[in-house]
Amino acid sequence: MPLRYWTDLFNQDQLEKAEQHFCIALESAPNAVIVWLNLGRLLKNKGQDTAARQALLKCIEFDPDLPSAYQHLAVLEKANGNYDLVVTYLLKAKSILQSYQVKHNSPLPVKSRSDLAFVNFHLGEIYLHQKRVKDAITAYDTAIRPKPDNPLPYLGLAKLYQYIGNEGSARNFWHRFLVLARPHQNLSSEITRAEKTLKSTIDQ
Numbered sequence: 017m018p019l020r021y022w023t024d025l026f027n028q029d030q031l032e033k034a035e036q037h038f039c040i041a042l043e044s045a046p047n048a049v050i051v052w053l054n055l056g057r058l059l060k061n062k063g064q065d066t067a068a069r070q071a072l073l074k075c076i077e078f079d080p081d082l083p084s085a086y087q088h089l090a091v092l093e094k095a096n097g098n099y100d101l102v103v104t105y106l107l108k109a110k111s112i113l114q115s116y117q118v119k120h121n122s123p124l125p126v127k128s129r130s131d132l133a134f135v136n137f138h139l140g141e142i143y144l145h146q147k148r149v150k151d152a153i154t155a156y157d158t159a160i161r162p163k164p165d166n167p168l169p170y171l172g173l174a175k176l177y178q179y180i181g182n183e184g185s186a187r188n189f190w191h192r193f194l195v196l197a198r199p200h201q202n203l204s205s206e207i208t209r210a211e212k213t214l215k216s217t218i219d220q
């Protein structure tokens with residue numbers, strides 16, 4: 017069956033059936049990078065971190081220049097608190113994306129710009145967790161450039177400026193986050209927290 021069928025199963029959350037199809041595909045094409053990648057994503061979503069890690073590393077073994085494999089590994093390791101590994105994987109993905117731009121001497125495609133924004137946002141999150149303030153600011157700012165309509169880096173900057181006590185800049189970024197985030201239903205909890213935080217800073 018075509019790969020589109022398997023990814024449809026994946027997107028419809030028919031995870032068990034999708035996993036079976038991925039495994040069958042690998043029996044006939046054990047070096048199929050896209051199948052290893054999607055199997056890793058699927059296993060990560062199922063909470064099978066060890067198997068997901070193995071699948072994603074297998075993907076990299078066959079294609080060491082696939083940034084999305086490093087991105088998924090970074091998310092997996094972030095959930096497990098392995099922050100040094102997260103930074104390693106994110107920086108590798110960032111290097112691959114930037115080298116593409118240099119090699120082709122042209123702007124990144126839309127998907128690659130989204131990937132670069134994703135990578136820099138998560139770098140900002142880790143740097144903020146590590147209290148590396150300057151690195152976090154740089155990462156969040158860099159995440160905004162390729163995708164300025166993504167609300168999450170503004171949320172990160174709001175938290176960061178609040179952490180260092182710059183309430184004016186924090187309020188500015190809370191506002192910018194809320195303007196961009198309100199159309200996104202999946203950010204409802206972040207929006208509620210941001211509104212409460214912003215209100216509390218105004219009431220002080």
